[in-house]
Amino acid sequence: MNVLLLGSGGREHALAYAVSKSYKLAKLFIAPGNAGMISLGEIVLLDIGNHEEIIRFCRNKEIDLVVIGPEAPLVEGLVDDLSKAEIRAFGPTKGAAQLEGSKGFTKDICREYDIPTAAYGRFNKEDEAKNYIKQQGCPIVVKADGLAAGKGVIIAMNEEEALNAVEKCFQGGFGQAGQEVVIEEFLEGEEASFFALSDGKNILPLASAQDHKRVGEGDKGPNTGGMGAYSPAPIMDEKTTNEVIEKIIKPTIKAMNDKGHPYQGVLFAGLMITKDGPKLIEHNCRFGDPECQVLMMRLKSDLLDLLNACVNGTLDEVSASWSEKPALTVVMASKGYPSSYQKNTPIDLENVENDKTVEIFHAGTTIVDGKLVATGGRVLNVTAEGDNVRQAQEKAYEVISKIKWENGFYRKDIGWRAL
Secondary structure (H helix, E strand, C coil): CEEEEEECCHHHHHHHHHHCCCCCCCEEEEEECCHHHCCCCEECCCCCCCHHHHHHHHHHCCCCEEEECCHHHHHCCHHHHHHHCCCCEECCCCCCCHHHHCHHHHHHHHHHHCCCECCEEEECCHHHHHHHHHHHCCCEEEEECCCCCCCCEEEECCHHHHHHHHHHHHCCCCHHHHCCEEEEECCCCEEEEEEEEEECCCEEEEEEEEECCEEECCCEEEECCCCEEEECCCCCCHHHHHHHHHHHHHHHHHHHHHCCCCCEEEEEEEEEEECCEEEEEEEECCCCCCHHHHHHHHECCCHHHHHHHHHHCCHHHCCCCECCCCEEEEEEEECCCCCCCCCCEECECCCCCCCCCEEEEECCEEEECCEEEECCCEEEEEEEECCCHHHHHHHHHHHHCCCECCCEECCCCCCCCCC
16 A cells, blocks of 8 residues: 655654554655654655645555544545545544534534533633633633644633633634634543544544643643653543543544534544543544554554554454553653744754664654754654553653753653553
8 A cells, every 4th residue: 555644743753653564555655754754654745735736646656545644634624625536535524623623613512412521611702701701710721712733722720811811812822723712611630531443433442641731840831732641541441441432432423423524533532530530621633642652652453454444434343452561752842842942953863772662753853964953842752662651751761861952851750640
């Protein structure tokens, strides 16, 4: 099979790592990719926002499957356009991707299908949103309705923070994503992520993970795209996992079918495990980043088999097997992230030794004049497998100690909840 993988982040590097091991793979093309993916496939310069350009490339290279990593092309309807051109693609249609594209849409699905979630209100007027906050009290959660690269959620511990968050949304702080606002009840508990594949009718549960969203140790500071993760999440025991499948995943897939948008792809449920059981925080229509990195380290099955089954509607004919060993990833980011940061700072990986239980998944990297440089906020994902979480953690930090990057920083407590 000739496969085109779209994206340039750590998630896409992890997907390329898994796809490249498939016995079915003939040629892997990656667009636009990053410096770490060069050894896994052919890097091609495609504008992943230009659907016609992608279709032309697929026809020229006889692409058998397009794997779409990030959420924006899914929400913009790339799968629909590829389908019209009779090109097979892994990922939900524009209608189905509303689950991530609009938080309000998902909350309304939860209300209609009795999916456990936080109480909420939807607002497109600033004064109404502020009045709702004053009525409800704090702490409270303010969310930009649309895509905001993982940064459009503000957990406000007092009224001033909440009102400022509403102002930021309506005054363009998150672009078009903030033109509608969802305000939610603050849920207490422990966060976890759960992933499942769906072919529109069948579901295949995958695995759990736990992300570290805040930029600082002890989960302090502003939200980021994710500073590290581990899998599996210890809090997702068999009872909780079954509850998530029956009360959240299955009703969501049914809802999308009922609404004429059968869901094909990976469904990523962001959860809060409360004293009353698991509740849905949000749905995402792609693999998580950095959760994908730990999932792909643990996956023993052929990823292409699973993705093909999703697209073909034959998910009931395959199964996923996993390493029982946990995996943990630590994100190395540019100093200043998630705010402004310096670009094109040099990175030296020469002292890092080869170890099949450790992978460095690149995100914001490129090669300039033969040298590896950082171009993004989140730059490297040092990912290790171990007999237990502590061993995986120790391995990851041991590798980080050998990376020379003066402009890099990382959290030193990834995995603290599991430990």
